[in-house]
Amino acid sequence: MHVRETRSAALSNWLAWALLVAFTLVSVTLAELLDWRDIASLVVFAFAVIKGQIVAVKFMETPRALPMWNVLYRIWILVIGIVLWGGVFLAGHGGA
Amino acid sequence: MSQSGSIPPEYTNPPGTNGIWTFIFIDMIVFSLIFLVFLSEKMRLPAIFAAGRAHLDFHLALANTLLLITSSLFMADAVGAARDGATGRMRWQLRACLICGGLFCVNKVVEYHAEISAGFTPAHNSFYSFYYFITGAHFLHVLGAMIFIVHCLRQSSAEVAHEGYRRKLENTGLFWHFVDLLWIFIFPLLYLAGTI
Numbered sequence: 573m574h575v576r577e578t579r580s581a582a583l584s585n586w587l588a589w590a591l592l593v594a595f596t597l598v599s600v601t602l603a604e605l606l607d608w609r610d611i612a613s614l615v616v617f618a619f620a621v622i623k624g625q626i627v628a629v630k631f632m633e634t635p636r637a638l639p640m641w642n643v644l645y646r647i648w649i650l651v652i653g654i655v656l657w658g659g660v661f662l663a664g665h666g667g668a
Numbered sequence: 669m670s671q672s673g674s675i676p677p678e679y680t681n682p683p684g685t686n687g688i689w690t691f692i693f694i695d696m697i698v699f700s701l702i703f704l705v706f707l708s709e710k711m712r713l714p715a716i717f718a719a720g721r722a723h724l725d726f727h728l729a730l731a732n733t734l735l736l737i738t739s740s741l742f743m744a745d746a747v748g749a750a751r752d753g754a755t756g757r758m759r760w761q762l763r764a765c766l767i768c769g770g771l772f773c774v775n776k777v778v779e780y781h782a783e784i785s786a787g788f789t790p791a792h793n794s795f796y797s798f799y800y801f802i803t804g805a806h807f808l809h810v811l812g813a814m815i816f817i818v819h820c821l822r823q824s825s826a827e828v829a830h831e832g833y834r835r836k837l838e839n840t841g842l843f844w845h846f847v848d849l850l851w852i853f854i855f856p857l858l859y860l861a862g863t864i
Contacts, residue, residue, distance in 0.1 A: 581748050589741040596733050596855075600726075603860040616856045623852045631744045631845045637682045641689045648696050649849070652703065656857055659707030663714045 588630035595619045613660050621653035683747070688839040692846045695809075699850060702805070703857065706798045713794055720795030721858065723788060728779045729859040732772050733851060739768030740848040743817075747841045750834050755824060758837075762821050765844070769814045776807050799858060806854060809847045816840040 599616045606612040628634045628649060634642040710717045746761035783789075783796075790800040820837050 582745060585741055585744045585748070589737060592737045592740075593734060596730070596737065599856065599860070600730055603856075616860055620852050620856050624849055627740060627845055627849050627852065631740050631848070632842055633683045637684070637689060638686070641693070644693060645696075648693075648700070652696075652700055652853060655700075656703060656707070656853060659704075659710060660857070663707070663710045663717065
């Protein structure tokens with residue numbers, strides 16, 4: 573049972589890694605190819621938020637930490653993603 | 669009723685210590701402030717920031733992103749191995765994590781050398797001041813985390829069976845994942861945000 577749990581955790585980590593790599597490569601491809609830059613920047617930072625959530629949940633194991641940390645860390649990832657996208661969007665349109 | 673009786677079972681043995689979760693969160697706030705100042709300057713000087721980004725080596729940064737993601741996988745597996753008491757597996761995972769971290773550092777030094785050789789020093793303009801400050805602060809975090817990983821590796825043979833060692837490794841792992849988390853946002857902000 574214990575070995576099965578360990579293998580399951582290792583598989584889960586590999587799946588998380590594969591998703592992180594896939595999101596990174598898709599982000600880079602979109603940034604290079606997509607002409608519509610507002611949509612591209614939104615997708616790139618949305619992917620960054622998803623990647624951050626994967627790192628927090630699967631690697632940092634925030635759901636196993638005290639609930640306060642789980643909430644604070646995951647909210648930070650969401651908020652920083654939105655703020656960074658907002659800043660890049662405004663800069664791309666001549667500033668605030 | 670004891671205090672532990674009121675805590676749900678999944679929270680009775682959380683990863684790492686409360687101190688490291690607090691420390692990382694404070695570091696998150698500090699980096700948030702740095703990002704905000706960067707964005708305000710980017711909004712003030714969009715042309716300079718777009719031109720600066722165009723000179724950066726995007727391919728090295730992509731390689732560094734993949735290296736940090738992969739190192740996080742090795743670190744997560746190392747923590748899992750330590751919980752299983754599998755010392756050998758834990759040690760090679762930590763070594764693999766260190767190799768990825770080392771390659772990240774080599775890439776970063778190559779990138780800095782190329783930029784400085786081309787005349788793009790921190791004094792060149794506002795973009796480069798932020799570029800060196802943000803990536804430099806992140807680089808120091810990587811180096812600091814690697815020192816802790818080496819420390820965990822050195823003590824692994826003697827202490828792996830102890831609860832304290834597992835906690836120490838979990839703390840190191842959490843910090844390493846935080847370094848990865850920061851880079852996940854630094855990469856699009858510095859290297860992609862001029863193209864999009």
